[in-house]
Structures are given as structure tokens and as C-alpha cells.
Amino acid sequence: MPKLTINGQAVDVPAGTNLIEAARKIGVEVPHYCYHPALSIAGQCRLCMVDVEKTPRPTIACNTLAADGMAVWTETDRVKETRKSIMEFHLINHPLDCPVCDQAGECGLQIYYMKHGLYDPRMRDEKVHKPKAVPLGAHVILDAERCILCSRCVRFCDEVTGTGELGIFSRGDESEIGLFPGKELANKYSGNVVDICPVGALTDRDFRFAVRVWYLDSATSICPGCARGCNIEVHVNRRRPHHNDGRRVARLKPRFNADVNRWWICDDGRYGFAFVDDTSRLVIPRWSRDGALGDATWEEAIAAVAGALQRFAPDEIGVVASPKMANEDLWALRRILESRGIRRVAFRVPPRTPGDEDTLLIRRDKNPNSLGAELLGLEGDGAAILAAARARQVKCLWVFGHDLLASAWPVTETDAALRALELLIFTGPSANATSERAHFTLPAAAWVEREGTYTNFEGRVQRFRQAVQPLGQALPEWDILGRVLRALGVEAGATRAERWFRELASGVPAFTGLTYQSIGDGGAALSAPPGGGAAGSHLVSGHPPMGPGSRSPLP
Amino acid sequence: MTAPTVAFSEAQLAEVRRLQGLYPDGRAALLPALHLAQETFGHISLEVEEYVARLFDLTPAHVHEVVTFYTLFFREPKGRHVVAVCHNLSCHLAGAPEIVAHVRRRLGVDVGETTDDGRVTLQSVECLCACEHAPMMQVDDRYELDLTPEKVDRILEGLR
Numbered sequence: 001m002p003k004l005t006i007n008g009q010a011v012d013v014p015a016g017t018n019l020i021e022a023a024r025k026i027g028v029e030v031p032h033y034c035y036h037p038a039l040s041i042a043g044q045c046r047l048c049m050v051d052v053e054k055t056p057r058p059t060i061a062c063n064t065l066a067a068d069g070m071a072v073w074t075e076t077d078r079v080k081e082t083r084k085s086i087m088e089f090h091l092i093n094h095p096l097d098c099p100v101c102d103q104a105g106e107c108g109l110q111i112y113y114m115k116h117g118l119y120d121p122r123m124r125d126e127k128v129h130k131p132k133a134v135p136l137g138a139h140v141i142l143d144a145e146r147c148i149l150c151s152r153c154v155r156f157c158d159e160v161t162g163t164g165e166l167g168i169f170s171r172g173d174e175s176e177i178g179l180f181p182g183k184e185l186a187n188k189y190s191g192n193v194v195d196i197c198p199v200g201a202l203t204d205r206d207f208r209f210a211v212r213v214w215y216l217d218s219a220t221s222i223c224p225g226c227a228r229g230c231n232i233e234v235h236v237n238r239r240r241p242h243h244n245d246g247r248r249v250a251r252l253k254p255r256f257n258a259d260v261n262r263w264w265i266c267d268d269g270r271y272g273f274a275f276v277d278d279t280s281r282l283v284i285p286r287w288s289r290d291g292a293l294g295d296a297t298w299e300e301a302i303a304a305v306a307g308a309l310q311r312f313a314p315d316e317i318g319v320v321a322s323p324k325m326a327n328e329d330l331w332a333l334r335r336i337l338e339s340r341g342i343r344r345v346a347f348r349v350p351p352r353t354p355g356d357e358d359t360l361l362i363r364r365d366k367n368p369n370s371l372g373a374e375l376l377g378l379e380g381d382g383a384a385i386l387a388a389a390r391a392r393q394v395k396c397l398w399v400f401g402h403d404l405l406a407s408a409w410p411v412t413e414t415d416a417a418l419r420a421l422e423l424l425i426f427t428g429p430s431a432n433a434t435s436e437r438a439h440f441t442l443p444a445a446a447w448v449e450r451e452g453t454y455t456n457f458e459g460r461v462q463r464f465r466q467a468v469q470p471l472g473q474a475l476p477e478w479d480i481l482g483r484v485l486r487a488l489g490v491e492a493g494a495t496r497a498e499r500w501f502r503e504l505a506s507g508v509p510a511f512t513g514l515t516y517q518s519i520g521d522g523g524a525a526l527s528a529p530p531g532g533g534a535a536g537s538h539l540v541s542g543h544p545p546m547g548p549g550s551r552s553p554l555p
Numbered sequence: 556m557t558a559p560t561v562a563f564s565e566a567q568l569a570e571v572r573r574l575q576g577l578y579p580d581g582r583a584a585l586l587p588a589l590h591l592a593q594e595t596f597g598h599i600s601l602e603v604e605e606y607v608a609r610l611f612d613l614t615p616a617h618v619h620e621v622v623t624f625y626t627l628f629f630r631e632p633k634g635r636h637v638v639a640v641c642h643n644l645s646c647h648l649a650g651a652p653e654i655v656a657h658v659r660r661r662l663g664v665d666v667g668e669t670t671d672d673g674r675v676t677l678q679s680v681e682c683l684c685a686c687e688h689a690p691m692m693q694v695d696d697r698y699e700l701d702l703t704p705e706k707v708d709r710i711l712e713g714l715r
Contacts, residue, residue: 163614166616167617168620180615183615
């Protein structure tokens with residue numbers, strides 16, 4: 001453990017720590033562009049110069065390892081002068097187009113110029129011009145004039161995705177990043193190069209010009225796109241609703257979690273939020289009967305559902321819960337099932353096309369909470385429930401979120417099952433072919449419109465927070481289910497997600513001891529992690545086993 | 556990927572493997588391999604870059620980086636002669652811009668282009684380490700020093 005001083009303050013760091021990280025440890029920021037903790041050292045931007053005692057001139061902190069007895073100074077006059085000169089070099093050919101640049105407000109050049117530059121430019125020559133607005137792929141667009149050639153994006157594609165699409169071509173002041181002619185930036189993590197680009201060279205085609213970043217609000221959340229549960233921030237546009245066509249969710253950004261996703265998220269997750277503000281959202285409880293349909297109040301809808309749960313015998317009721325529901329929702333559902341003695345329950349609906357998977361983040365299971373649903377005891381045979389519906393043993397079916405008609409189950413059989421039902425209830429955020437067939441649709445809040453927790457495939461329970469209000473009259477599932485419980489005459493006091501979680505934590509052994517506080521923003525492991533042979537035994541075919549055997553440490 | 560229409564002979568492939576074996580990291584042999592490719596195929600097309608990338612287990616982008624970095628790699632068919640005028644600091648101060656303008660006028664091509672008759676390719680390049688004789692240029696394998704427009708005319712006339 002090298003012991004050194006930085007600006008006179010003593011600090012101990014593990015061997016192999018560079019001076020940027022050592023300084024970070026005591027809250028000292030060494031400005032830098034090319035250094036990124038996930039990538040190899042390039043030493044390209046030269047901005048992280050610091051003075052190290054007994055060395056003749058400033059040295060780059062990113063490529064200098066902390067050593068015992070080292071005395072480092074990050075704010076000497078010489079260092080400040082060096083930084084200022086380097087900023088001037090970086091900006092020689094950089095266009096002054098901040099007013100039309102999408103990076104403005106979160107730009108490394110703007111921030112560091114104000115902090116470390118503040119010089120009067122001395123350049124009299126014409127700036128070098130390079131290609132602008134060049135689409136690199138479906139998600140990323142390049143402005144080569146704004147690039148400072150830090151090579152983070154190049155190293156990301158070399159070292160994280162291993163796809164190596166990007167390079168720095170030509171040399172001198174003609175150098176520019178780009179793709180091999182005719183190729184595309186088409187890897188599944190391409191959006192991350194926008195995040196790590198410190199300037200406006202690489203911007204996001206989806207977010208570009210949608211809303212200025214200083215109008216965005218942010219909530220910490222979890223990506224619901226697969227069983228990994230990558231930590232994210234949801235950036236929402238509440239303050240300028242007339243921008244961006246009223247789309248409230250502006251973008252998703254990865255949030256660092258060393259144990260889950262490090263700095264990254266995949267493109268499917270990053271751009272998977274469009275449904276939140278889509279016209280396919282369900283926003284009002286509705287009924288439909290013999291071709292007629294209409295709106296209902298929540299009171300009417302809840303009374304109708306509770307009435308049905310009492311009218312049909314428990315064995316005549318089937319429930320297809322969803323692994324996209326939060327633990328809190330599933331617990332409230334379990335309370336209903338227990339109170340009515342309903343046993344025909346399942347939550348897995350095999351997708352028509354099996355999901356993709358890789359060794360970085362992407363999981364084949366495209367649901368955020370399959371393990372939670374499993375631990376809450378909702379495992380069952382969905383196909384058998386539909387078979388029972390066709391045999392008119394199940395007369396009332398309650399489906400959460402799924403489109404059963406778009407699953408791997410034969411459409412004709414599913415269709416026959418839905419046709420045979422006396423009552424189909426659908427609860428979910430968005431309309432689909434199954435909800436179109438429902439006699440009652442109860443609109444559920446999307447994940448960004450509510451609080452809750454998911455349990456990822458490794459048994460990490462993670463919280464997501466509310467970023468925007470539910471659309472229309474939509475409610476979180478736990479709220480809908482709590483109302484049904486009360487209509488059934490069952491005591492259900494919880495009126496907040498956190499109270500449902502508290503109840504769940506005392507009722508399900510795996511969750512014992514967990515609270516919203518202990519989960520925090522980083523998540524917490526289940527007290528009894530998933531495993532044992534049992535987990536794999538009642539999986540619906542088409543899903544890989546998700547026990548500890550399939551755990552893969554992040555690269 | 557389509558089947559390559561450019562390919563080294565067995566002997567050339569053996570040479571590439573020998574070069575790769577000389578260095579701790581085989582990629583160090585990329586430069587000599589590219590020279591070999593240029594001698595063989597005349598110039599380094601994108602197809603050649605992709606072919607060489609496969610030989611080195613690199614992505615085409617990384618071979619493209621190397622090829623675009625060096626002025627001695629030709630990405631288009633080059634002329635029978637190559638005239639490379641230095642435009643770096645010493646030559647610039649000693650009048651390289653006028654020399655480049657003069658050659659352009661005389662040859663009727665821009666920097667980076669080849670005359671219609673395929674006689675001369677004109678380049679403007681970084682320092683060639685002959686600052687004491689600035690302005691200077693390289694013509695094929697020769698250095699031409701202390702240039703004046705008259706001297707340039709004589710040199711160009713000698714190129715057939």
C-alpha cells in the first residue's frame with residue numbers, strides 16, 4: 001500500500017493506483033479527457049499534468065503510479081499554466097458552435113475552459129475543417145471537427161466490446177476518428193461511446209436536439225430490459241414539455257455499479273423506453289363486452305375484478321403474472337392469491353424469438369424480475385393454465401402485461417383459450433393483442449412512473465425511483481392489487497411501495513433483513529442467494545437455467 | 556465477406572509470417588507487410604487493407620489507421636514518379652508554399668493527384684530531415700535540395 005501525499009494531504013492507495021485515482025480518493029479532481037478507469041491508458045490529452053516532487057517538469061497523472069513517499073501537487077502555478085496551454089491546444093481547431101452543439105451543458109471542453117482555461121485565444125489562422133454530422137450507425141453521429149482525439153471511443157470498441165470498428169485516421173491536424181469506409185458502428189453497446197466522449201464529437205441520434213440538458217431532471221433507476229438490471233439514470237424533460245413532442249423521458253444513461261454493469265448499458269436497454277410515452281399506453285380503466293366498450297372508474301373496475309375473484313371458484317381462476325412486475329407488485333398479487341386460494345398461477349411466457357445473450361451484460365431473459373417472481377412463489381405452468389382455459393376449467397384469466405398471442409405458444413391454441421374464457425382481465429402499461437381481447441383493462445404505471453424493486457439474475461435486489469407521474473389514470477400494480485385486496489375485504493394497509501416491500505421482506509425468507517434503506521442506490525444481495533437445485537427444475541422450456549451456475553463475472 | 560481477389564503468393568505469405576516472428580508482437584510487422592502489399596498490388600486499396608487485416612488478426616479500421624498515417628502508402632494508383640514536396644516548418648519558411656504552387660501549375664494537378672498521363676503523382680509531406688537545404692522535395696528515391704522554380708522545372712522535365 002503506497003503512502004503518498006497529494007497537496008500535502010496523506011493518502012494510502014493500493015499498489016498499481018495511478019495519481020488520478022489516488023487524488024480522487026481524497027476528493028481532488030485532476031482534470032482529464034482521455035483517461036477512463038475502464039480503458040487502457042493512452043496519455044493522449046496531456047491535460048492531467050501534476051507536479052511530482054523531485055521530477056523536473058509536470059508529468060501526466062494518468063500514467064504515473066502512486067509510489068511510497070511521493071509528494072504530488074496538483075495546483076502549482078506551473079501546473080495551472082501547463083493546463084491552460086494544453087486547453088489552448090485542444091481548442092485550436094475546435095469550432096465555437098456551442099449554441100448549436102448538443103453536448104453544451106455537459107461538455108468537458110466548456111467545463112474545463114471555465115475552470116482551467118480562461119485565456120484569450122491567440123490563433124489567427126483558419127480552423128481546420130472536417131466532416132460534420134456523419135452518422136456512424138443507428139445511434140451515434142460524428143462531428144469530426146469537435147473531436148479532440150482522446151481515443152476513448154476507439155479504445156472502448158477495442159477493449160470493451162472487442163469489435164474494433166473505430167480508428168484514428170490520417171495524422172497531424174488532419175487526424176480524425178472514423179470507421180473503415182463502408183462499415184457501421186453496429187455493436188450492441190454503441191451508445192456508450194456517446195457517454196464517454198468528453199466533447200460534442202459523438203452525440204446520440206435519438207436524443208440529439210430533443211431538449212437542452214440543463215432542462216433535464218434525473219431519477220436513479222434500473223433498466224427493465226433484461227435480467228441483468230443495469231443501473232441507470234432516467235433523464236426526464238419536465239420543465240420544457242413543449243420540447244421533444246411532449247416526450248417526457250428524454251434519455252437513459254448508465255449509472256456506475258461495480259457489481260452489475262460498471263459504466264455501461266446496452267443499446268437495447270438504452271433505447272427501450274419509447275413505450276413510456278407511446279400512444280399504445282393504457283391510460284383509463286376500460287370494459288368491453290360483446291363488441292361494446294367504454295371507460296370505467298377505478299372504483300367500478302376494482303369492484304368488478306374483486307367480484308369476479310369471488311364469483312368464480314378458485315380453481316376456475318388463472319393468473320399469468322409478469323416477471324416485469326416489481327417485487328412489491330408480486331407480493332401484493334401473492335396476498336390476493338393466498339386470500340382466495342388461487343393456485344393456477346404462472347409468470348413465465350416464452351418469447352417467440354429467444355433472446356440474445358453475450359458475456360458482457362446482455363442476458364437471454366429479457367425480464368428484470370424473473371428471480372423475484374420465482375422467489376415469491378409464482379412459478380407455474382402457463383401453458384397448462386391456457387390448456388385448462390380451452391377445457392373450460394379455467395373461466396377467468398388475469399394477465400399482467402404479457403401478450404400471450406405474441407409468445408412462443410401456438411397462436412391458435414392461445415386464441416382458442418382466450419375465446420373460451422368467460423372473463424379476461426388485463427393489467428399492464430401498454431395495449432397489445434391480448435389486452436384488446438380483455439373484458440377489463442386496468443392501466444398500470446410504467447416503471448419510470450413509480451417506485452419499486454427488481455431482483456436481478458444474480459440475486460441482487462435493486463431499487464428504481466419515480467421519474468415522472470403516471471400517464472392518465474394509470475396506477476402502480478401494487479396499488480391496483482392493494483385496492484382489489486381491500487375490496488375483497490382483506491386488510492391491506494400498505495399505500496406506498498416501501499410498505500409493501502417491508503411486508504414482503506418479513507414474509508419471504510430470501511428477502512429477510514432487506515429494507516429500502518439497506519438497498520440504497522447500489523442494490524443489496526438477497527440474504528439467501530438464489531441457488532440449490534430447485535431453481536432450475538420448474539423452468540418453462542425455452543428459458544436457460546438461471547441459477548448460480550450461469551453467473552458470469554463481468555469482464 | 557466476398558472472396559478476396561487480392562492475395563499474396565505462398566512465398567510472400569511465408570515472408571509475412573517470418574516478419575511477424577521477428578517481433579514480440581506480430582503487429583509490428585504490419586509496416587513491412589504493407590510495403591510488400593504495395594509492391595505487389597501497386598497501391599493499397601480498401602480491399603488490400605482488409606486482406607492484410609486478416610493476416611494480422613486486426614480489424615480493417617486499425618490497418619486503415621496505419622495506411623492513412625503514412626504518406627508513403629498510396630491508396631490510389633500512383634504515377635510512374637512521385638514528387639513529394641516538404642511543407643514542414645523549415646521548408647515552409649524558406650518558400651515551400653511557392654514551390655508547391657509552382658509544381659501544381661506546371662503539372663496541372665492538385666496535391667494528392669496524378670497527372671492524366673500517369674507520369675507524376677504530387678504530394679506535400681511532413682519533414683524529410685533535410686532542413687539545411689530547405690526548401691526541398693523527394694522525387695522517387697532522390698532528395699532534390701535548395702529548390703527554386705527554375706530548378707523544379709528542370710527536375711520535372713527529366714521525369715518521363
